[in-house]
Amino acid sequence: MHIGILQTGHAPDALRPTLGDYSDLFERLLGGHGFTFTTWNVVDMEFPDGPDAAEGWLITGSRHGAYEDHPFIPPLEELIRAIYDAGTPxxxxxxxxxxxxxxxxxKVEKFGGGWVVGRQTYNWxxxxxxxxxxxxxxxxxxxxEARVLASNGGCANAAIAYGNKAYTVQAHPEFRDDFIEGLIEHRSDAVPPDLVDKARQNLGRDNANAVLADRIAAFLKTREVA
Structure with a gap:
């Protein structure tokens, strides 16, 4: 199955040589599920011809805000609606x-409670x-059409299903602890020090990355939501 990765940002320069860019993280996360991948750097205005360019689609994380004025966001939203209307996962x-x-x-906005960083637990x-x-x-x-799948005290809408058309997660199942450690070192200047310290202390604890990889893969292949 051919998966199109729509890359909406880039990993910090200091991390890319050893850990890869965001698209690489997803290829690693979903490795072993029989997928092939093509990445379009939409953040750099590189777009596919349309929703039929892949059999399934994945949109990455970004340091940008969805509500900010960036040239790639309006055409990305048009593509999202076209993919959704076509019924492509x-x-x-x-x-x-x-x-x-x-x-x-x-609607998307900055959370009044501030930053959420590092290991979090969700009621899923x-x-x-x-x-x-x-x-x-x-x-x-x-x-x-949204249905909330997961939440916690710091994020009410942490995972969402849109029928059998779209499956979205606020957290990062593609982020291993080495990537979180890199973000602590290179992209945490705006994060309160106590949250950075807590994220550092939680490095090495168990997480459900593999579980989410299986759920994402199952959704892309079968449209099953879990």
């Missing part, structure tokens, strides 16, 4: 989670799931 992570909601009629349909996160923005108003 669509996955969004962090910024991807947010911009899909925004494109379909929801009654189960406790731990994932790494790194964000300040959140989906605060849901589109009509």
């Amino acid at each position: 669509l996955v969004g992570i962090c910024f991807g989670h947010q911009v899909i909601a925004q494109a379909l009629g929801g 349909s009654g189960d406790e799931i731990a994932l790494n996160a790194w964000h300040q923005d959140q989906v605060v108003s849901l589109p009509d």
Whole structure:
């Protein structure tokens, strides 16, 4: 199955030589599921011809805000709606989670409670799931077809399903602890020191990255939502 990765930002320069760019993280996360990948750097205005250019789509994270004035966001939202209308399976992570909601009629804004960084636990349909996160923005108003799958005290809309068309997650199942450690070193200047310290202390604890990889892969292949 051919998956199109829509890359909406780039990993910090200092991390890319050893850990890769965001698209590389997703290829590693979903490795072993029989996918092939093509990446379009939409953040650099590189877009596919349309929703039929891949059999499934994944939108990455970004340091940008979905509500900010960047030239790539309006055409990305148009592409999201075209993919959605075509019924091609669509996955969004962090910024991807947010911009899909925004494109379909929801609202994204900075969370009043501030930053969410490092290992977080979520109530996911009654189960406790731990994932790494790194964000300040959140989906605060849901589109009509959205159904919340996961939440916690710091993020009410942490995972969303849109029927069997789209599956989105605020946290980062593609971020291993080495990437979180790199973000602490190279992209945490705006994060309160106590949150940085807590994220550092949680390095090495278990997480559900593999669980989410299986769920994302299952959704792309079968449209099953879990």
